[in-house]
Amino acid sequence: MNEVKVVIALGSTGNGKSTIGNRLTGKNEFKESEDANSETKQTRDCIGFFNDLPIQFVDTPGLNDSDGMDSEHVVQMVTFFKTLPAINSTIIVCNAQNPRISEILKNMIKLFCQIFRSSDFGNHVACVYTHSFKITPAQIAERKKECSESLQSIISATGIKANNQIPVFFVDSKTNNTENEFESLKNWIKSQPTLNTSLLRQVDPVYENIDTEQQEVLVSTTTEPIIESVTKTYTVKVPKKKWDHGQVGRILGIKKKVMRDETRTTVEQVQTGEKVIQSFEKQERNKKTTYGGRVVYDPWITISSRITETRK
Numbered sequence: 001m002n003e004v005k006v007v008i009a010l011g012s013t014g015n016g017k018s019t020i021g022n023r024l025t026g027k028n029e030f031k032e033s034e035d036a037n038s039e040t041k042q043t044r045d046c047i048g049f050f051n052d053l054p055i056q057f058v059d060t061p062g063l064n065d066s067d068g069m070d071s072e073h074v075v076q077m078v079t080f081f082k083t084l085p086a087i088n089s090t091i092i093v094c095n096a097q098n099p100r101i102s103e104i105l106k107n108m109i110k111l112f113c114q115i116f117r118s119s120d121f122g123n124h125v126a127c128v129y130t131h132s133f134k135i136t137p138a139q140i141a142e143r144k145k146e147c148s149e150s151l152q153s154i155i156s157a158t159g160i161k162a163n164n165q166i167p168v169f170f171v172d173s174k175t176n177n178t179e180n181e182f183e184s185l186k187n188w189i190k191s192q193p194t195l196n197t198s199l200l201r202q203v204d205p206v207y208e209n210i211d212t213e214q215q216e217v218l219v220s221t222t223t224e225p226i227i228e229s230v231t232k233t234y235t236v237k238v239p240k241k242k243w244d245h246g247q248v249g250r251i252l253g254i255k256k257k258v259m260r261d262e263t264r265t266t267v268e269q270v271q272t273g274e275k276v277i278q279s280f281e282k283q284e285r286n287k288k289t290t291y292g293g294r295v296v297y298d299p300w301i302t303i304s305s306r307i308t309e310t311r312k
Contacts, residue, residue: 004047004054005189006086010112011093012104013062016130019173020093021057023182024050024189030059042073043080050186058084078115081200088192089124090116091185092151096132096170099143101150107291109151110208113158115200122155122162124195126188132170132178144168207288207296215300219279226273226311231265238262274312281305 007024009017018030025048045058058080061073081087092109094101113121127147132140148166155162169185171178237259283300290296 002053002190004056005088005192006056006058006084007189008058008060008081008087008090009093010060010090010108011062012102012108015062015093015095015105016173017059017062017093019130020091020128020171021046021059023171023173024048024055024186025057026050030057043077045080045084050182050189053186053190055189056084074111078200081115086194087124088194089126089189090121092125092127094127094129094147096129096135096143099129099147101147101154103292106154109154110158110291113155113160114208116195117160117200120161121195122152122160122166124192125151125155125163126167126169126185127151128185129168129170131172133172133175135170140170144170208291209289211287211289212284213287214282214284214303216280216282219281219305221279222277223274223312224277225271226275227269228272229267230270230272231267233263233265235261235263276310276312278308278310279305280308 009020011017016032018032021030022028022032025046027046027048029046029048030044043058043060045056047054047056049055060077090112092105094105129135129143129147135143147168151166152162152164167184167188169181169188171181171185238261240258240260281302282304284303285300286298288296288298
């Protein structure tokens with residue numbers, strides 16, 4: 001008996017993930033919807049058979065905003081992935097009536113590349129276009145080439161090596177005209193080895209990168225006088241300790257008081273200049289980049305401060 005192949009499906013809301021899951025498992029476990037409101041709110045799975053191949057199909061929540069998935073859904077999704085015995089492949093489900101890979105879907109692919117930080121994740125990816133009943137063979141061949149190149153570029157930009165030729169399948173569940181494509185999809189799924197899931201990690205559902213920026217800002221500047229102790233010297237007249245009669249005094253018998261110079265010092269508080277006091281704050285904030293490339297900044301917060309004094 002063939003081993004069960006675990007297939008994870010991702011795609012924008014209404015692209016047909018649930019429809020593909022029902023077809024690949026031969027059951028009707030996934031509620032199907034084509035409107036913009038996601039029928040899949042939680043990651044869930046179903047095991048069934050596509051012809052003779054046992055498949056465990058994992059249906060993930062759709063995305064319907066431009067930046068990211070609700071964090072609760074991402075946590076639940078990664079937690080669910082970790083419970084799987086193995087993961088073999090990921091199929092990106094698109095609508096053939098809107099063939100361009102939307103920004104929403106690009107963001108989801110980037111999110112998955114962040115979750116599966118495995119060097120060989122890009123070798124386990126294929127694209128499935130649904131609603132392809134009006135697409136001509138010539139258009140299919142052209143779009144397969146364009147889609148494969150576009151997916152290679154998106155995956156490689158995240159730092160993960162992508163397969164040189166990402167498989168692309170055009171199917172339609174409402175007609176029998178695409179049975180060969182379904183069979184090719186089955187054979188590709190069957191050929192996929194087990195993906196290393198030990199590197200699965202929890203990621204931010206909105207922001208692809210969060211970097212920290214720092215800056216130092218001047219908060220205040222004040223000027224204060226510089227007061228210093230200054231020693232001053234001055235001279236005063238003081239009498240000598242001994243009396244000197246002098247010549248006249250000796251004649252007249254009169255004593256004469258003789259003065260002398262004496263050096264004295266005093267300490268005074270004197271303004272000798274001015275000093276500039278500046279207060280600085282070191283601040284930090286997060287620079288967050290969404291999967292769509294939009295940059296969001298958190299408010300600055302103070303992490304430290306310092307004061308400098310400079311003499312004028």
